[in-house]
Amino acid sequence: MIALFRYTTAVMLHSQRYIPPLLLFVAVAVVFTGSSESVPVAAIYGPVSGVLFVSSVWLTVTLVNVEDPVRRVIVVVHSGRSRSVLVATVLVALATSLLVSGLLLFLPMVMGDHSISPDDILVGVLAQLTGASTGVAIGLLVSRLVIRRTGYSLVTALVLMSIISFSQGLPPINRLIRLLANTPDAPSLLARTAECAVIAMVLLTASVCVTSFIADRRD
Helix, strand or coil, X not given: CHHHHHHHHHHHHHHXXXXXXXXXXXXXXXXXXXXXXXXXHHHHHHHHHHHHHHXXXXXXHHHHHCCCHHHHXXXXXXXXXXXXXXXXXHHHHXXXXXXXXXXXXXXXXXXXXCCCCHHXXXXXXXXXXXXXXXXXXXXXXXXXXXXXXHHHHHHHHHHHHHHHHHCCCCCCHHHHHHHHHHCCCHHHHHHHHHXXXXXHHHHHHHHHHHXXXXXXXXX
């Protein structure tokens, strides 16, 4: 798995296609962070996690689709299991998203006069884990492994992201953003934010299983 992780990371870095989704996240996150010093820190982490969700979908699709199908078959044959290759892709996408988002956790303190408590940081970590995990889950389902036509993949991605982001009260993304916007007290948010993160991880696990099943049948 370590070798597959390193190989997938090298493919991503060499392609440089990871840059646009990560730039989108950083740019929008900076805008939300510096928008108002009177906004509670938890309320800032809400929309930032929503943007991370979108950029993670984009990053995952890019990471899966960047590799030539023939080369992927070779990698699968050498690794012995196609699921191992898929898991490595998921880990790289998650690690990249969380690494970049983790560096921005302290932006409210750097760009303004916000005071950040340990509870705020923990809420931010859980919120970003929710956004990244849900994004990777959707990215897998609309990648070439599941939907081979680019047009259909794009439309499906837009529909799924719209439903998850704007359906009132739908976990985990819409519920998380509303929760962080309406409850500024970080300690009281921890349990419900953790619940959203657990739901996101369950969605990611289900997405990996579905994607692996479809990819195995096609390979």
